Amino acid sequence: MPEGHTIHRLAKDYAAAFARTAVRVTSPQGKFTDSAALLDGTVLTTADAHGKHLFLGFGDHHWVHIHLGLFGKVTFGPAPAPPPTDTVRLRLADDTTYVDLRGPTTCALITDPEKQAIHDRLGPDPLRPDADPAAAYRRISRSRTTIATLLMDQKVIAGVGNVYRAEVLFRHGIDPYRPGKDITPAEWDAIWQDLTALMREGVRNNRIDTVRPEHTPEAMGRPPRVDDHGGEVYVYRRANRPCHLCGSPVRTADLAARNLFWCPACQKR
C-alpha cells in the first residue's frame, strides 16, 4: 500500500477520526511503550504528511513520526477496540474509533527541530501545496543517474514509489534508463503535473489507478480485469504480459533491488 498517496490519506483519516480529542495511546507490542505512556490522554492536534513520512502532532510540540516502510499497515475500526494482537506497535482509541499501526519501519516520538530536519532532507512532494517542482528538476537535469532511480530518490522528489515510478514513465513514453540530464523541461513539467493529478486521485480512492479512460478494458473492447495490487495500471507487475497499447511483452529488470517494469516499444530512450 504505502506510497505517498497512502500516507496523505492516512493523515486525513487520523485527523478526521481524532483531531482535537484526547486520545488513549498504547503500544500493545511494547516497542513504543514509554512514548505511548507520555502521550496517553493528550490531544491529537494535527496530522501532517511529507512524501512517505507521517507526523501525528500531540499537544504543542510532540510529534509521532511514522514511516510504514514496505510492510507497515494501518487499520481503523469502530469502538470498542478488540483486544490487540501482539504486533500492534501503536493504538489510538477514543469512545468512537480505534486505529492500529503494525509493522512500521519507524514509529518514534520526535521534537519540532527533528521534524524540521526530516522535511529539510526530503524533496518536493506533489501532494503538498508548497512543493516546488523546479527544485526537483535542478537535480534531475544535472544528473547522469537514470530517471527511474531519480524518481525513487526521496531527496529528489518525495512520495513516488515503485508503482507511480513505473506508471508515470509509461504514461510519458520515457525509457526508465534514460539519464536524468536528458529529461527536457517540458517532459518534467508534464511528469510533475501528471504525478500531482494521479496522486491526488490516489488519495481520494486510496489506491493507484493510472489507466486513461480511453485505455480501460471497456474502452478497448476487452474483458474487465483487476491488476494484482488492486488498482488498474499499464505495466506495474505485468512482466511478460502484453502491453495494453502495443501488445509487446512488458519487460522487467532489477534496479537497485527493486523491480522495474516498462514497455520497450512505447518508452523511448
Next chain:
DNA sequence: TCCTTATGTACAA
C-alpha cells in the same frame, strides 16, 4: 506448513 513476495529505507563493506 513452508516458502516467496511486497507499493521502503538505512547502514555496512
Next chain:
DNA sequence: TGTACCTAAGGAC
C-alpha cells in the same frame, strides 16, 4: 552491492 528490519498474504506442498 548486500543485508537487515518490520508483517501478512498467497501459493506450493
